Amino acid sequence: MTKGLYVHIPFCRTRCHYCHFVRLEDPSPALRSRYLEALLKEILHAREIYGALEFETLYLGGGTPSILRPDELREILETLTANFKISEKAEISCEWNPGDGDPEMLSKPRGIRINRISLGVQSFDDNLLRTLGRRHSVRDTIETLEKIRGAGIANISLDLMLRIPGQTAEIFRDSLSQCIALKVSQVSLYDLEVHDDTEFGKMLGRGELSLPPEASHGEMYSDAIDSLAAAGYDHYEISNFAIPGFASRHNLIYWRNQEYLGLGPGSFSYLNGVRYQFARDVPRYLEKCEAGIWTNDVEDLLSPRDRATETFVTALRLKEGVRENIVSHLSPELPGRISELCKEGLLEISAGNLRLTRRGQFLCEDVFRFLLRKTQGAADPAG
Ligand code: SF4
Numbered sequence: 001m002t003k004g005l006y007v008h009i010p011f012c013r014t015r016c017h018y019c020h021f022v023r024l025e026d027p028s029p030a031l032r033s034r035y036l037e038a039l040l041k042e043i044l045h046a047r048e049i050y051g052a053l054e055f056e057t058l059y060l061g062g063g064t065p066s067i068l069r070p071d072e073l074r075e076i077l078e079t080l081t082a083n084f085k086i087s088e089k090a091e092i093s094c095e096w097n098p099g100d101g102d103p104e105m106l107s108k109p110r111g112i113r114i115n116r117i118s119l120g121v122q123s124f125d126d127n128l129l130r131t132l133g134r135r136h137s138v139r140d141t142i143e144t145l146e147k148i149r150g151a152g153i154a155n156i157s158l159d160l161m162l163r164i165p166g167q168t169a170e171i172f173r174d175s176l177s178q179c180i181a182l183k184v185s186q187v188s189l190y191d192l193e194v195h196d197d198t199e200f201g202k203m204l205g206r207g208e209l210s211l212p213p214e215a216s217h218g219e220m221y222s223d224a225i226d227s228l229a230a231a232g233y234d235h236y237e238i239s240n241f242a243i244p245g246f247a248s249r250h251n252l253i254y255w256r257n258q259e260y261l262g263l264g265p266g267s268f269s270y271l272n273g274v275r276y277q278f279a280r281d282v283p284r285y286l287e288k289c290e291a292g293i294w295t296n297d298v299e300d301l302l303s304p305r306d307r308a309t310e311t312f313v314t315a316l317r318l319k320e321g322v323r324e325n326i327v328s329h330l331s332p333e334l335p336g337r338i339s340e341l342c343k344e345g346l347l348e349i350s351a352g353n354l355r356l357t358r359r360g361q362f363l364c365e366d367v368f369r370f371l372l373r374k375t376q377g378a379a380d381p382a383g
Contacts, residue, residue, distance in 0.1 A: 004253035005055040005084065007076065008264025009065040010035070010282050017133035017199035018192055022266030023063040024282050035282070036072060038289035040079050042263050042278070045294055047083040050271065053261060054085040057250035060094040060114075066101035073105050077112055091116055091249040093157075096148070099140035106151035116155040116248075117148050118188070124175040128164045133199065138178075145182060155246055157186035162220050164192055165200075167212050172220040173227070180231045185246035189224055189239040191217070221362050236319050238361045255318055257311040268298075273307065275300045305331060313371055316347075317364070321355030337371055 011027040012019075024031065046053075058080065060073075068076075080086060093116040094105075106114055121141050123129055129137065136144075148156060158179055162172065179187055194200045194209070203209040212220075225235055233241035237255060240248065253260055262269045265285035268277050277298040279285035284297070302310070309330050315322045327334055338354065341347040346360035346367050360367050 003053060003055050003258070004057040004059065004250050004260035005053075005080070005086070006059045006061060006250075006260060006262040006264075006267055007039070007080070008061055008063060008262070008267045009068060010063040010265055011067050012062070012064045013067065014135055015133065015199070017131070017203075018194065019133075020193070020195040020198055021063065022281055027064075027067050032068075032072065034286060036075060038286050039076065039264060041289045041292075043079050043083055046261060046263065050261070052083065052085050054087065055090060055261075056087050057091045057253060058086060058093070058112075059250040060092075062095055064097050064100060065094050066096040066105070068105065070102055070104040070107075074111070081111055086112055091155075093118055093248070093250055095120060096144070098136040098144040100136075101144070101147075103147050103151045106148065106153055115153060116157070117153055118157045118159065119144065119148070119184075121158045121179070122161040123164060123167070123171075124178040125167075125171050128167055128171065131165055132161070142182075145184075154185065156184045157188055157242075157248065158182070158184045159188050159190060160224075161190050161192055162224075163211055163217050165209055165211055167220075169216050169219045169223065173223055176224055176227050180227065186240065186242040186248060187224075187228060187233060188241075189221070218362055222358070225358065234319070238317050238356070238364050255314050257307070257314045273302050273304075275302065309334070309372070313368055316354070316356055316368075316371075319355075321350075321353040324349055324352055324354045327354070334371065341367060341370065 008022065010023045011032065012023045012025055013027060015023075015025050060076075065073075086092075090112070092112055092114050094114045095118045097120050106117075119141070122132060122134060124138050124141070126137050145156065160172075160175055160179060176187075192200075192211070194204050194211070196202075196205070200209055211217075224241070228241040229235060232243060234244050234247070235241050236247045237251070240251070242248070257270075259271050260269060261271060262277075265279050265282045266277070268275060270276075276296040278294075278296050279288050280297045288294070308326075312322055312326065312330055312334075327338060338347060341360070342349065345357055346363060348355055348357050348360075356364060356367065
């Protein structure tokens with residue numbers, strides 16, 4: 001089975017106002033070298049448990065992997081290739097923040113090389129970038145993109161955010177046009193989520209944060225679908241649009257519910273029917289790796305039926321949807337729930353495949369919650 005490898009690099013220079021990810025704002029050399037040592041120990045431990053696993057994709061996420069020095073990145077990649085089999089044709093992705101990063105990281109002195117960049121652009125409007133607490137400007141985005149291309153990397157994905165305070169459908173359309181003009185290979189959309197433990201969460205609690213209205217949010221999503229399709233992008237997943245041949249192979253592993261190993265704090269793994277998280281945050285991760293405590297913080301053993309149901313639900317994220325005739329093999333509640341969702345106009349059946357409608361894509365989190373809910377206490381799917 002195809003396997004993906006995720007490695008978390010939890011350092012950031014500052015904290016964005018919406019950030020809820022596992023990360024530290026201390027990229028000091030001392031902490032980085034302590035972290036790298038812990039990560040190398042975890043790699044060796046995974047090798048001991050699973051043997052030399054074979055991977056088709058490697059994804060360096062964060063935090064900010066582009067904060068690494070070339071020698072630090074080299075050490076991580078060399079340790080991974082010494083302990084696992086990473087296919088020669090593997091997709092090697094790295095999240096990159098505009099304005100960051102030493103292009104030398106993208107060169108190939110020896111061994112494997114990053115061949116895909118996911119650039120955290122979020123918006124092409126400097127005011128909105130300031131609102132988000134991002135460190136970069138639109139100019140940084142353009143210059144970084146040129147540097148990445150100059151290093152020979154053509155496969156570049158851009159993240160754009162929706163629901164930013166102060167964002168209008170017009171501002172979003174402008175970001176979209178700039179994105180399309182840059183001819184990147186993929187565009188990923190994200191909705192801003194406000195969590196209590198973030199700057200935005202505190203502002204919301206004080207009544208100081210106002211998000212774009214739902215109608216404007218829906219208009220932005222719909223505009224993105226139409227403009228990106230017109231520009232030749234394939235809407236292959238709810239929030240992802242790629243030039244044909246450039247869909248993210250790593251994320252497809254998640255959406256097809258295939259196996260992956262996640263290394264670093266906060267990362268989840270899914271291997272041999274078990275989904276687990278080794279350590280929930282950075283201090284705990286360092287402590288556990290240094291003491292050699294290899295128990296997991298979270299561990300779920302999935303039954304064959306749970307796995308099949310999850311596979312069904314995650315596959316609904318994809319353009320092709322799911323063969324309708326597999327539904328009867330899943331949990332007994334699903335056929336009734338699917339009929340309800342079809343009646344609500346959130347799901348549709350086309351050529352024997354069950355798929356989300358455009359409205360269903362926009363309300364996908366409600367749809368998935370409804371499909372996966374426990375039998376009692378259900379809410380209306382469109383509610
Ligand atoms: S760069 Fe990403 S991980 Fe770092 S603070 Fe901003 S949102 Fe969080």
